[in-house]
Amino acid sequence: MLYSALAILAGISVFLTFMPISGWPLAVPLLLLLAIPWRPSRFAGLAVVGFLWCGWQLDQRLAQDLPPLLENHDLQVEGTIRGLPETRADGRLRFRFEINCYQEATGCHALPLTVRLNWYRQAPSLYSGERWRLRVRLKQPHGFANPGGFDYERWLLAAGIRATGYVRDKGDNQRIGTSSGYSVQAVREWLVTQLSQRLGSSSQTSLLRALGVGDRSQMSAQQWAVLRTTGTSHLLAISGLHVGLVASLIFILVRRAWSWAGLCRYWPARHAAALASIAAALVYALLSGFQVPAQRALIMISVFMLSGFASQRLSPWHIWSQALLLVLLIDPLSALTPGLWLSFGAVAAILYLSVGYQGNMSKWYRIGRLQLLLPVALLPAGWVWFQQMSIVAPLANVLAIPWVGFLVVPPLLAGLACLPLWPLASGWLLAMAAASVQLLWQGLEWFANWPGNLLYLSAITxxxxxxxxxxxxxxxxxxxxxxxxxxxxxxxxxxFTPSPRPASGDVWMTVLDVGQGLSTVIQTRQHLLVFDTGPAFRSGFNTGEAVVVPYLHWLGYQFIDRLIISHADNDHAGGAAALLSAFSAGRVSGGEPETSGLPDVHPCRAGQHWVWDAVQFEILSPADE
Incomplete structure (x- = not known):
């Protein structure tokens, strides 16, 4: 079972690496490998199965693309709001919209399409499940095409979003149907409202919203930076760890209560506890918005608990393999996300380090050994996906995992459960959870302030x-x-393998994709020059932080010899401040130093020249006044 699951995963990975979108059916004859009575041949055949399954699923998803004729035109569409709408820091409202049809003079035409929309001005209150008629402008999914940065287009594909756009102010935007007050999303929205009313708009509230109902929209960039620096991002989002904790607590409570009530003569206590734990995991996963990490955890818990009904006890590796196969069967494109590799990789590492290697080790020695070696086991996946490693992550997680698991999540979930039944007790429990998460956050900030605790890793061949x-x-x-x-x-x-660099006398120039604007990276043997940094936006997004910084980390640089800003327009200078906050620069020059808004900017003048590694540079303009 283990090798079969890995073979199918390998086939899916091969497809997603090379993306033969139109030629994947040509691999169908290779299914004959399954008929050859030789184990390696059958594993190869299973890899072909994964390859073809992923190709068919991707073909189905791409069939829902936005027709080119409808792109960048005003459309009146009808559809349903899905998920929790997010109020961003700049005041806009972002939400997922499931379009059913669009209207033209000739009538209403079907358009089954899931899109991500922004409503910029005077957005009304939106609720999940409501039906709306909106005038929108859509475009096909697009993200910046730069190495080292976040692949927004891949994320949209994995999430099933096939267009992005915004709601037009002009037009007849109106609600045409209300949502059911008893839907899962309605419960999530009610819980979010209750948390905000009882705890206010503090930083603890945003963290508890993320842990309780999977709503991370109010978490600030500074909070994400602390989590990333300490390697604890997985703790402040509903993940397999929290779903597993809830399932385990319910299993223990139900099993003891079943035995105490004397019901074992009717049905074994472990069977009743297994079903109750699956139900609890399902409820928690639904409250989280049924996000992909929670889905994986639910599948793994269900497979593990239901294996207890089998007459023959299954090995942990067999259960892990079944869960992986189910996840890949439901959505093979989940292999596009780092979550699948990190979650299943973490469980696999725990099994490998725990099963069969205990010997005469003490309990605390096994825990410490596991905690120290787990980051090493996940190093390949972390290097490929994130190109960074937190030095303090093992120590921070040793303290944070039990703290969140026993002092934050239980009172938080108990408080949410008591809201409609016992408001007074709910207030105490939620206050306890807020105080616990506040103490935890102070500790994480202390870890995050350690100097040099985040290592950036260059691209790996x-x-x-x-x-x-x-x-x-x-x-x-x-x-x-x-x-x-x-x-x-x-x-x-x-x-310690050095990153590739040009030979002496050679120069490598890379023009980065920053949308409307410019950013160019110029490398010589031992020097680096950045010319312009692209734009910044009112939302807080800027290409200096999102494009240039990750690309320089991907190249393995820690210092910029010279930064040149051609002029002070936003599409050329908007990302400069973010770039300089991440990298030190030997010299900053600009064509308009007085209006650049940066400190210590030297003016660029025609005739200035220098030589790096046998490469001559010269400023051609502007001339001296």
Missing amino acids: GSGLFWLVSGTVCLLASRALPVQLTGILLLAAVA
């Missing part, structure tokens, strides 16, 4: 990834000191 995985396996697979030393040497060799 295919051969580098091979040696990284090999070193990780050597370090974890054996308790023999020579093998572990070999693993450490391999990891060190990969970590």
Whole structure:
């Protein structure tokens, strides 16, 4: 079962790597490999199954694309609001809208399409499940095409969103149907409102909203930075850890209550507890908005609990494999997200480090060993997906995981459950959860302020990834000191391999995709020049932080020798401040230094020149006045 699941995952990964969108059916004849009575041949056939399944699913999703003729034109559409609408810091309202049809002079035409919309001015209160008639302007999914940065287009594809756009102010925008007051989304909205009313708009409220109902829209950029720096982002979102905790608590309580009530003569207590824990995990997953991490956790918990009904006890690896197969069967495109690799990778690492390697180890030694080696096990996935590593993550997680699991989540969920039945007790429990998360946050901020605690990792090649995985396996697979030393040497060799650089006398120039504007990165053998940084927007988004900084980290740079801002217009200088907050620069020059808004900017004048690594640079304009 394990190798079968891995083979299907490999086939899906191959498809998503090369994306043969039109040619994937040509692999159908390779299914004959399944008929050959040789194990490697059958595994290859299962990889073909994963390849074809992913191709068919992607073909179905792409069939729902926005027709090109409708792009960038005003459309009157009808549809339903899905999920919790998000009020952004700049005042706009962002929400997911499931379009059913659009109207023209010739009538109403079907358009089954899920889109992501922004409502910028005078947005009314929107609620999940409401039907609206809106005048919108849509465009096909698009994201910046730069190495090292966030792939927004891939994220939209994995989320099933096939267009983005905004609501037009002009037009007959009106609500044409209300939502059911008893839907899951209505309950989530009610809980969000209650949390805000009882706890106010403090930073603790945004964290509790994320933990209680999966609403992370109010978390600030500073909060995300602290979580990223300490490696604890998984704790402040509903993940497998929290769903598993809820399921475990319900299992223990129901099993003891069932036995105490003497009901075991009718049905085994462990069976009743297993079904109750699955139901609890389902409710919590639904309250989280049924996000992908919660879906995976629900599937894994269901497989594990239902395995207890089998006459033969299943191994943990068999259960892990079944859960992986179910997730890939439901949505093979989830392999486009780091969550699948990190969640299943973390569980696999825990199983590998725990099952069969306990020996005479004490309980605390096993916990400490697991906590220290788990970040190492996840290093390959973290390097590929994020190109960064938190030095303090093991220590921060040792303290934060039990704190969240026992002092934040239980009183929070108990308080939410008591809201309609016992408001007074609910207030006490929610206040307890807020105080606990406040103390936790103070500790995380202390960890985040440690100097040099976040390492940025440069791009890794295919051969580098091979040696990284090999070193990780050597370090974890054996308790023999020579093998572990070999693993450490391999990891060190990969970590200290220098990034590619031009030869002396050569220059590499990369024009980055920043939308409307310009940003160019120029490399010589030992120097780096950045020319312009792209725009910044009222929403707080800027391409200096979102594009230029990740790209320079991806290249392995820690210092900019010279930053040149051609002129002070936003589409050229908007990202400069964010870039300088992340990188030190040896010299900052500009064509309009007085209006750039940056400190210590030297004026650019025609005739200025310098030589780097046998490459000559010269400023051509503006001339001296």
